[in-house]
Amino acid sequence: MQRDALFLAVSIDLGNMMECWSGGRYRSTLDRVHPPLGRERYSIAHFATPDYDTLVAPLAGTVADGREPPRPIHAGRNLAAFVARFDGPVPDAEISAEGT
Numbered sequence: 001m002q003r004d005a006l007f008l009a010v011s012i013d014l015g016n017m018m019e020c021w022s023g024g025r026y027r028s029t030l031d032r033v034h035p036p037l038g039r040e041r042y043s044i045a046h047f048a049t050p051d052y053d054t055l056v057a058p059l060a061g062t063v064a065d066g067r068e069p070p071r072p073i074h075a076g077r078n079l080a081a082f083v084a085r086f087d088g089p090v091p092d093a094e095i096s097a098e099g100t
Contacts, residue, residue, distance in 0.1 A: 016078060017050065020070045023062030052076030 013029040050056060057072040080089075 016073060017056050017075065020056045020073050021059050021062070023058035023064065024067060024070050025062060025064070049079055050075040052079075 014026050016028045018026055019028040052075060054075040055072050056075055056078075058069045063069040
């Protein structure tokens with residue numbers, strides 16, 4: 001959905017972990033690096049991730065009645081798969097070193 005930017009607005013993009021923790025109430029946003037042509041965009045990014053072996057599952061009471069809860073996510077493998085989309089597969093040795 002295209003929306004006009006608000007002057008001095010703050011936008012918070014949520015990732016896959018927050019979508020899972022919220023039981024799907026808050027949706028993960030599509031990551032786009034390039035601003036629209038002819039427009040400036042400034043970003044102050046902060047990325048927070050759980051420990052490598054953390055299993056992220058919906059928090060109790062977050063899944064709306066009648067909705068299918070999101071499947072649990074292995075934090076480290078999810079991040080490695082995301083990075084692999086852009087940089088190629090992460091070698092097992094690097095995953096083991098980061099996951100300890």
